Structures are given as C-alpha cells and as structure tokens.
Amino acid sequence: MPPMTSPVRRRQILGIVAATGISVCLAPLVRASETKTLRIGYQKSSTLITLLKTWGTLEKRLTPVGITVSWHEFTSGLPLLEALNVGSVDVSADVADTVPVFALAAGARLTYLAQEAPSPTAQALVVQAGSPIRSVADLKGKRVAVTKAAGSHYLLIALLEQSGLKFKDIEPAYLSPADGRAAFERGAVDAWVTWDPFLAGVQRQSQVRIVSDGRNIADYQRYYLVSTPYAQANPQVLNIIFDELKKAGVWVKRNPKEAAGLLAPVWGLDAATVELANSRRSCDVRTVTAAALAEQQKIADTFFGEGLVPKKVNTTEIIIWKPAL
Template sequence: MTHTTISRRQAIATLAAAAGVLGLTGTPGAFAQGTAARPATVRLGYQKSSTLIAVLKAQGVLEKQLAPLNATLSWHEFTSGLPLLEALNLDNLDISADVADTVPVFAQAAGAELTFIAQEAPSPAAQAILVREDSPLRTVADLKGKKVGFAKAAGAHYLLIAALDKAGLSFKDIEPAYLTPADGRAAFEKGAIDAWVVWDPFLAAAQRQSKVRVLADGAGIASYQRYYLASTKFAKARPDVLRVVYAELEKTGRWVKQNPREAAALLSPVWGLDAATIEQANGRRSYAVRPVVPEVLGEQQRIADAFLAEKLLPKKINALDVALFKPGA
C-alpha cells in the first residue's frame, strides 16, 4: 500500500481538525516518546472491552513471550477507542488493542499512518440500542426527536446512524448526547436520555443489572468488526513484536471461546463484573482473530462514507489506504 507523506506538524494539525469536528482534545505527551529504531519498551493501549488483551495482561503472557526479543511492555488504559487511536497517531503509543471498526476511519481522516495487525470476525449482537423496559419507544423509528446517548466515533455511533437510516431517519432526527460508557449508564438510569447505544461488556451489565429492552442490535445493520493496530513506524521497526502479539491474540481468542467459564472467572476481578455477566458478553463476541486483507475492508468504506454524509468526518478517506500486517511473513 502507498501512504501520503505528511510532516508531523501537518499530522497533528489534521488530527486537531478532526478532533474539533468530534468535540475532542488530544493528549500529546501522555507517555514517554520512543526514539530508538528498535524500542525496548512497547507502549500498548487498551480499553475495557479489549477482552483478549485483558486476558493476556492478567496472565502475563505477552511479557514472557516478548522477553527473548529484548522488549518490555507498558500498559495504558483508555475509556474508548478514539482517544486510544489519537494517542497512537501522536506517537504516544506503539500498539492499540482492539477498537471498533468505526474508530480507524477517524484516525485515517486525522492523517494517521496505520498498520492493521489483526481483525476479530464480526460480532453484530455485541452492541445494541437500549431503552428502559417501561419506555414507550418500541422501534428505531420512535427515536425521532429523542435524546440518545453514545460514545463519539465508537462502533455504537455507526450502529445508531445505520439503524436510523434503515428506519428512514437521519442522524439529524435525534438529539445526540456524547457520553462515555460510564456516563451513559448513569444518564440512562436517571432518565436523562431516552435511549443508550453501547457495546459489551457494558451492554451485558445493563441487561443483567437494569430493566432494559433492546430496540436493535447490529444484525443486518452493522457487523461490528474489531481491529488491532500499530503505528506504521513501529510496525516497520518491530515486525517481530507484532508476530508475537498476533500469535498470542489468535491463541487467546480460541481459549476464551473454548473455556467460557474460566475466562469469565479470570476477567471478573479485572473488570469488576460478576462472571455470569462476562460470560454473557463473551458469548456475543466472535474472538476469531484473523489477518486483515483488503477484501474485508469494504465495510470500513461504507462506515466512512456514512459519517461523511452526516458531516461528522472532516474529509473523504480511502479505507484501503492503510498498511496490512502479514503474520506469516
């Protein structure tokens, strides 16, 4: 793949423009800058829904596997995917754990040079539009004029846009409330928003702990594929590290699906959720880790075009203008 060559100053300026559209601010300098061609410390960012990374972190597997490569790990947690990729773009991270398919679109629009390490196969039921059980809202069409909470640029954001479109509405027909998962849960339970769009494990927690109904999930609307990424600079410098990360993700994905109870028990103290909730959430995720090939990026382009049409993306992008890591190379 070819990449547009941009200066660091241009990249940051473009990111600032994208953040302005999204109402965000960047966090440059949050972590130490790595300047060596082959950095000894690998800066890995993740979020609560990064299940496979959470398992690997709890087990200490990656540290053991990377030790022979003279590489150590530093871990950095984020509230959602967009700030995670912001940090990757600003060279404050080397590797990003899985983010929803929507997120790389915004990073590309910000000028990020991304290398896709791996993809989890679709998990359309792992995110949904929720209403309270006693809500008069019965269909997505009923959201017209209502206040809907979700995280900006998350997979939930695209699910909402796609569901509204299928119901004959546009994004302008609802009142958006941009909220982190924690703030969204609080607003939802207080009745400050009429509906909440969220992903697992937050979705499963709400279903088990509150009286809610699902208006729609991603089935037939948004396939919800999650991607693992690296900065292209790091991918070129340390393909050996990426091969280890890919192999362990693939192995861990199989283990989680084959051992749902053990995985839930391991994650329970990490996530602060009961094992039954985690098992329900994990049951909806594929965790089938596979290489990223151009043919699977078609939905990325549809996502980008949908956000552009709603004037939520600052410029048109080509979803194929990214580097793809080949784990067997």
C-alpha cells in the same frame, strides 16, 4: 540496528518536523529507535488483550529478547488511537470498526494488524423496560446517548437510516460508556446505544429492553492497530502479538466460564455478566485483507456524508500488516 541520532541532529529533525507540520508521522519514528519498551493501549472491552495482560503472556515471550511491556488503559477507542497516532503507545488493542475511520480522516498513520470476525449482537440500542419507545422510528425527537466514534455510533446512524430517519432527527448525547449508563439510568436520555461488556452489565443489573442490535445492519468487526513506524521497525514483535491473540481467542471460546472468572475481577463485573458479553463476541482473530475492508469504506462514506469526519477516507490506501511466513 539504525545509527544513533546525535542531539544536534535530533533537534534539526524536530525543527523541520515542527515547521512542516508532520510531527505526528516522524516523532514516533525517532522515539522508536530509542526504546525497547512495547507500549500497549487497551480498553475495558479489550477481552483478549486483557487476558494476555493478566497471564503475562507477552512478557514471557518478549523479555528474553530484551523487550519490556507497559500497559495503558483508555476509556474509549478514539483517545486510544489518538495516543497511537502521536506515539504515546505503539499497539492498540481491539477498537470498534468505526474508530480507525475517524483517526484516518484526521491524518493518522496507522497499520492494521488484525481484526476479529463479526460480532453484530455485541452492541445494541436499549431503552428502559417501561419506555414507550418500541421501535427505532420512535426515536424521532428523542435524546440518545452514544459514544462518539464507537461502533455504536455507526449502528445508531444505520438504524435511523433503515427506519427512514436521519441523524439530525434525534438529539445525540456524546458520552463515555460510564457517563452514558449513568444518564440512561437516571432518565436524562431516552435511549442508549452501547456495546459489551457495558451492554451485558446494564441488561443484568437494570430493567431494560433491547430495541435493536446490529444483526443484518452492522457487522461490528473490531480491529487491532499499530503505529506505522513501529510496525515497520518491529515485524517480529507483531508476529508474536498476533500469534498470542489468536491463541487467546480460541481459548476464550473453548473455556467460557474460566475466561469469565479471570476477567470478572479485572473488569469489576460479576462472572455471569462477563460470560454473557463474551458469548456475543466472536474472538476469532484473523489477518486483515483488502476485501474485508468493504464495511470500513461504507462506514467512512456514511460518516463523511453526515459531516462527522472532515474528509473522505479511501480504504484502498490503508496499510495492512502481513505475518511473516
């Protein structure tokens, strides 16, 4: 166990940190030695983490070794990773493959814990059933709702490029999933790009048509991340989280109806909607390899080219967690 930091020494450290502008990197490390609480951030779309929370799985494994678990819900991935970066949470449930790119470009110190295998049909561009928009090319000059930094953001850019359009050819409306759906259903936007379970929800509850999903254009791999100081200090906790995520992923695919029944009341959705959403997610949790980050680099380059991130991101510099043998 590292030695305790005295109040005077701690003030000295924080003074240096403030003067040098590296509080994002050091503040979580100071706090990590003072707490035995694992703080997990998640979203409504965090299928596997939601199951672990509902079952109390992590509490059962961590409480005996003196670690409690606290849960913190976020409306989307970018604020979740911002919280991870500044030390408000220790571990992030799955976020779309685009979200870490924004965080890394902003200087976040993150470690990649795991990824889910591709789920390209779990996000899509939708329009009202009676819309004159029949193809992506018809979006020129149209107002499109999208959540900034979400996987749907990259999907929209990629679809436009494939159709010979640029992002500036449309009018983006950066909205949260809830606000995006509201704007879409009242006709304030012409199209909406979103992901499951929001996609499944609007499909089942409104008259909509999918113009295109991510097949052959955006793999949509979701990533689990950890603050680097926490990852360095707590490797055994990460082994447990990874192990339980893999088990949960296998269980969802083997028990789709039971999984939907458990998640439906938690998400405030009907079971059929949840089952549709889960059917399009791979839920196949695996370790991250350098080779698997090729699309991360492509996303990073695309966002930089569009002026959406302030600097280039080099995925060869990403810190990857490896499970203990």
